[in-house]
Amino acid sequence: xxxxxxxxxxxxxxxxxxxxxxxxxxxxxxxxxxxxxxxxxxxxxxxxxxxxxxxxxxxxxxxxxxxxxxxxxxxxxxxxxxxxxxxxxxxxxxxxxxxxxxxxxxxxxxxxxxxxx
Numbered sequence: 001x002x003x004x005x006x007x008x009x010x011x012x013x014x015x016x017x018x019x020x021x022x023x024x025x026x027x028x029x030x031x032x033x034x035x036x037x038x039x040x041x042x043x044x045x046x047x048x049x050x051x052x053x054x055x056x057x058x059x060x061x062x063x064x065x066x067x068x069x070x071x072x073x074x075x076x077x078x079x080x081x082x083x084x085x086x087x088x089x090x091x092x093x094x095x096x097x098x099x100x101x102x103x104x105x106x107x108x109x110x111x112x113x114x115x116x117x
Contacts, residue, residue: 002111006104008065013107033096042089044077063097
């Protein structure tokens with residue numbers, strides 16, 4: 001359960017385990033990076049079967065869980081990337097998703113006892 005909760009909402013897996021400091025730091029980092037990426041007009045990838053790099057970008061973005069769904073519903077990150085700053089924004093969004101996946105797996109490892117605090 002911690003794995004799914006941690007994936008859907010950044011930091012929720014750790015919060016379920018009573019690690020509220022770690023949960024708040026992870027949530028702040030992931031949501032902050034995602035918001036910075038959106039503010040820099042980064043691209044939010046959509047599912048497609050074309051370019052392999054686009055598919056990897058989509059996988060990274062999908063790691064953000066509900067943040068990705070929110071961005072797609074509100075139309076954030078749909079403009080074409082035309083500046084270097086927007087490209088940096090795209091990287092912020094992808095890295096936020098990848099960090100969220102690592103955090104969710106960490107919460108799962110803590111919950112299953114494979115890892116100690």
